[in-house]
Amino acid sequence: MTQQTAPPVVEMTGISVEFPPVKALDGVDLHLRPGEIHALMGENGAGKSTLIKALTGIYSPTAGTILVDGVERRFTGPADARAHGISTVYQEVNLCENLTVAENIMLGAEPRLLGGLNWRAMRRQAAVHLEHMGLDIDPASSLGSHSLAVQQLVAICRATVGDCKVLILDEPTSSLDTDEVEHLFTVMRALRDDGVAILFVSHFLDQIYEVSDRMTVLRNGGLVGEFVTADLPAAELVQHMIGRSMEVLEAAEEVVEHAERPAGATPLLQVVGLGRKGSVQPFDLDLYEGEVVGLAGLLGSGRTELARLLTGADRADVGQARVAGKPTRLRTPRVAMGHGIAYTSEDRKGEGVVDGLTVRENIVLALQAERGWMRPLPRKQVDELVAKYIQQLGIRPANPEALLRNLSGGNQQKVLLARWLATAPRLLVLDEPTRGIDVGAKAEIQKLVADLAADGMSVVFISAELEEVLRISHRITVMRDRRKVAEIDGGGATMDQVVDLIAGGGTK
Amino acid sequence: MTTSAPARTPRKLGGVKIPTRLDRRYLPVVGTFVVLALMLIVGGSRYENFLTPAVVSNLFINNAHLIVLAVGMTFVILTGGIDLSVGSVLALSTVITAALLQAGWPPAVVIPVAVAAGTVIGLAHGVMIHYFQVQPFVATLAGMFFARGLCFLIAPESIAIDNASFAELATWVQIFGEWRMTSSVLIALIVLGLGFVVLHLTRFGRTVYAIGGGEQSALLMGLPVARTKVLAYVVSGTCAGLGGLLFAMAQRSGYSLTGVGMELDAIAAVVIGGTLLTGGTGFVLGSVLGVLVLGLIQTIITFEGTLSSWWTRIVIGVLLLIFVLLQRALTLRRT
Numbered sequence: 001m002t003q004q005t006a007p008p009v010v011e012m013t014g015i016s017v018e019f020p021p022v023k024a025l026d027g028v029d030l031h032l033r034p035g036e037i038h039a040l041m042g043e044n045g046a047g048k049s050t051l052i053k054a055l056t057g058i059y060s061p062t063a064g065t066i067l068v069d070g071v072e073r074r075f076t077g078p079a080d081a082r083a084h085g086i087s088t089v090y091q092e093v094n095l096c097e098n099l100t101v102a103e104n105i106m107l108g109a110e111p112r113l114l115g116g117l118n119w120r121a122m123r124r125q126a127a128v129h130l131e132h133m134g135l136d137i138d139p140a141s142s143l144g145s146h147s148l149a150v151q152q153l154v155a156i157c158r159a160t161v162g163d164c165k166v167l168i169l170d171e172p173t174s175s176l177d178t179d180e181v182e183h184l185f186t187v188m189r190a191l192r193d194d195g196v197a198i199l200f201v202s203h204f205l206d207q208i209y210e211v212s213d214r215m216t217v218l219r220n221g222g223l224v225g226e227f228v229t230a231d232l233p234a235a236e237l238v239q240h241m242i243g244r245s246m247e248v249l250e251a252a253e254e255v256v257e258h259a260e261r262p263a264g265a266t267p268l269l270q271v272v273g274l275g276r277k278g279s280v281q282p283f284d285l286d287l288y289e290g291e292v293v294g295l296a297g298l299l300g301s302g303r304t305e306l307a308r309l310l311t312g313a314d315r316a317d318v319g320q321a322r323v324a325g326k327p328t329r330l331r332t333p334r335v336a337m338g339h340g341i342a343y344t345s346e347d348r349k350g351e352g353v354v355d356g357l358t359v360r361e362n363i364v365l366a367l368q369a370e371r372g373w374m375r376p377l378p379r380k381q382v383d384e385l386v387a388k389y390i391q392q393l394g395i396r397p398a399n400p401e402a403l404l405r406n407l408s409g410g411n412q413q414k415v416l417l418a419r420w421l422a423t424a425p426r427l428l429v430l431d432e433p434t435r436g437i438d439v440g441a442k443a444e445i446q447k448l449v450a451d452l453a454a455d456g457m458s459v460v461f462i463s464a465e466l467e468e469v470l471r472i473s474h475r476i477t478v479m480r481d482r483r484k485v486a487e488i489d490g491g492g493a494t495m496d497q498v499v500d501l502i503a504g505g506g507t508k
Numbered sequence: 509m510t511t512s513a514p515a516r517t518p519r520k521l522g523g524v525k526i527p528t529r530l531d532r533r534y535l536p537v538v539g540t541f542v543v544l545a546l547m548l549i550v551g552g553s554r555y556e557n558f559l560t561p562a563v564v565s566n567l568f569i570n571n572a573h574l575i576v577l578a579v580g581m582t583f584v585i586l587t588g589g590i591d592l593s594v595g596s597v598l599a600l601s602t603v604i605t606a607a608l609l610q611a612g613w614p615p616a617v618v619i620p621v622a623v624a625a626g627t628v629i630g631l632a633h634g635v636m637i638h639y640f641q642v643q644p645f646v647a648t649l650a651g652m653f654f655a656r657g658l659c660f661l662i663a664p665e666s667i668a669i670d671n672a673s674f675a676e677l678a679t680w681v682q683i684f685g686e687w688r689m690t691s692s693v694l695i696a697l698i699v700l701g702l703g704f705v706v707l708h709l710t711r712f713g714r715t716v717y718a719i720g721g722g723e724q725s726a727l728l729m730g731l732p733v734a735r736t737k738v739l740a741y742v743v744s745g746t747c748a749g750l751g752g753l754l755f756a757m758a759q760r761s762g763y764s765l766t767g768v769g770m771e772l773d774a775i776a777a778v779v780i781g782g783t784l785l786t787g788g789t790g791f792v793l794g795s796v797l798g799v800l801v802l803g804l805i806q807t808i809i810t811f812e813g814t815l816s817s818w819w820t821r822i823v824i825g826v827l828l829l830i831f832v833l834l835q836r837a838l839t840l841r842r843t
Binding site: 094097099103104108115142 | 533708709711717721726728729731788789
């Protein structure tokens with residue numbers, strides 16, 4: 001927190017970005033001062049990446065001004081931004097593993113000799129930059145021979161070559177372990193002390209509180225506010241990120257009825273100490289028939305990772321699983337399906353629907369896979385099944401031959417649900433089933449989940465919207481920093497309680 | 509993690525570092541070199557007159573055109589692409605050379621035209637692959653059929669070359685004791701030297717490697733990806749044109765059916781020389797060692813006398829498989 005009063009090096013005012021008809025950013029301000037680490041906070045879809053892209057010229061804002069050192073600028077792209085001292089390091093290391101460290105740092109600004117490369121000078125200059133970062137590696141070694149953390153630091157090193165006034169770090173820590181994060185922070189602090197303005201994006205609240213001086217919070221493309229980190233308690237930050245005042249939420253009616261589970265019932269799926277290195281810390285979880293278990297937590301807290309372990313999409317390194325009391329190993333989605341466990345991914349387009357196929361084909365896909373391709377479903381049965389689900393779930397248009405890509409997000413989600421319902425699963429794991437769909441469809445899907453549970457199905461429900469999780473869950477499992485931190489009864493839980501649990505670690 | 513305590517204190521930067529251990533990047537090339545050396549030793553101990561300057565000179569003379577093709581192919585494969593057209597383009601170049609000389613054109617005009625034919629086809633490949641996003645395999649397959657068809661259009665029959673000054677160029681030879689170096693070997697060595705310098709000492713060369721390592725990354729690093737990718741195919745096409753010229757000098761004729769399958773020999777040489785087909789790793793010197801290994805197999809089987817010459821193919825197949833498995837093991841260990 002060195003130069004609180006210094007004039008901002010970047011001043012973005014009233015920035016709006018539109019992708020008609022969507023307004024991705026609406027009148028957002030961002031002020032970066034030299035010598036500060038500024039966190040950019042917000043849930044998924046809040047507009048963090050859009051703001052960064054508007055600054056570096058990948059998107060052009062429809063309104064607002066960008067001042068860099070007091071001069072109005074609109075960059076034409078990352079290269080142009082870099083020429084004016086604004087460099088970006090992305091989550092994935094965008095360097096070439098097969099080249100040497102020196103080349104990765106210097107290519108583009110390499111020293112030349114008689115029209116060719118001057119290797120000796122290149123290595124020497126790279127060594128100076130590396131030393132500045134506290135990195136003791138041989139510039140002549142190939143980048144691929146180093147750990148991901150070192151590669152990430154080399155990427156930052158490349159960004160600081162030349163005149164770097166602003167460094168944008170977009171989730172640089174997501175694949176690093178604690179020691180590596182510590183080293184990165186040391187480097188960030190050193191750069192800050194040299195007067196560089198650092199814009200830092202991370203989903204880990206602990207890290208934000210450890211390293212940042214100030215923060216700007218975004219929600220749904222709008223600006224919530226600019227805060228001094230030390231003055232903002234973590235619980236308040238989470239509320240800012242998630243939005244909605246407490247009163248409104250607590251008034252929301254509960255959809256599910258909280259019936260008592262019969263004592264001594266065997267869990268449908270019981271896992272003990274299930275975990276995967278670099279993905280989720282070992283956790284215990286019991287899932288009963290007729291129950292909706294909600295997973296709450298911020299993005300990157302391990303919600304999806306947990307779901308993937310339950311459904312065999314990722315293989316667990318440790319822990320045991322029992323289905324209806326019998327030990328089993330959920331090695332692949334196919335094995336899980338055999339036990340009646342179905343999973344709809346949060347990545348609807350990439351891992352869910354096949355958008356070049358019709359509604360009918362998408363619905364019968366899983367059922368057919370279960371039967372095996374040698375025994376095709378009779379066409380008549382298929383038509384009946386498809387008609388039933390189109391009617392039951394209210395899929396629009398109600399045309400089995402419509403191509404999936406022509407359906408709205410909500411209807412695609414319903415088709416995906418129908419696909420798994422057709423296999424009559426005993427446990428349904430829904431990862432963000434309501435993301436990006438309109439309010440009406442959202443309510444329908446919530447109602448459907450409640451009905452399914454009432455009919456005796458076990459459901460795991462993941463959503464970024466706490467309100468939704470609170471509303472339809474019998475029990476809520478709270479995740480933080482890739483760890484299960486609490487399990488609470490859904491009936492009596494309040495928003496406050498859950499927010500406190502989610503923020504728990506952030507108030508150091 | 510190999511990071512030291514982050515410190516601002518200047519640390520003494522040592523002078524020149526002497527690598528204590530062989531860098532893994534050089535392992536495949538060293539492997540090829542060892543195989544080559546073993547073949548020479550085994551051949552030398554089994555047959556008389558095997559390890560003689562004459563045999564080694566002939567190895568280069570007989571494979572000069574393949575060295576040139578392999579150098580060009582290395583550029584393309586390093587970017588992660590492939591060029592299937594080089595055999596056909598080589599044939600086209602021989603036919604153009606022979607036909608134009610027969611028509612009475614002077615060699616000083618014919619030679620650049622023949623080489624430029626390869627350049628133009630390479631440029632067309634590069635444009636198709638980069639700007640129209642055609643798979644390299646498909647684009648150069650089309651080029652392969654096109655060039656072969658063009659050969660027959662120009663001359664269905666073999667044309668003998670009897671131009672005096674061209675013959676003079678072809679038979680130029682420098683003799684050092686028992687060693688002989690023909691004009692074609694000299695040209696091949698110059699191409700090899702140029703290839704080495706371009707790949708290792710220019711930004712274009714390093715961009716070729718960067719594209720092979722990750723095209724998206726190279727783009728985000730601000731390197732000229734489009735230009736470099738197209739140029740790699742231009743280099744390969746030009747080398748094929750030049751290879752055709754060397755082949756015409758050796759055969760003293762141009763024929764539409766020469767070089768059928770030669771693109772596969774060039775690819776085999778590059779792979780045996782340690783270049784990964786996925787791009788990004790490999791050396792042009794390795795490719796030349798690969799050519800020499802292929803040539804030496806041929807020589808050994810000739811010396812053996814009793815074996816059918818088709819054994820060459822079997823040995824090449826086995827060697828290729830071994831080398832690819834070896835590379836696979838190396839890359840697997842890395843990840």
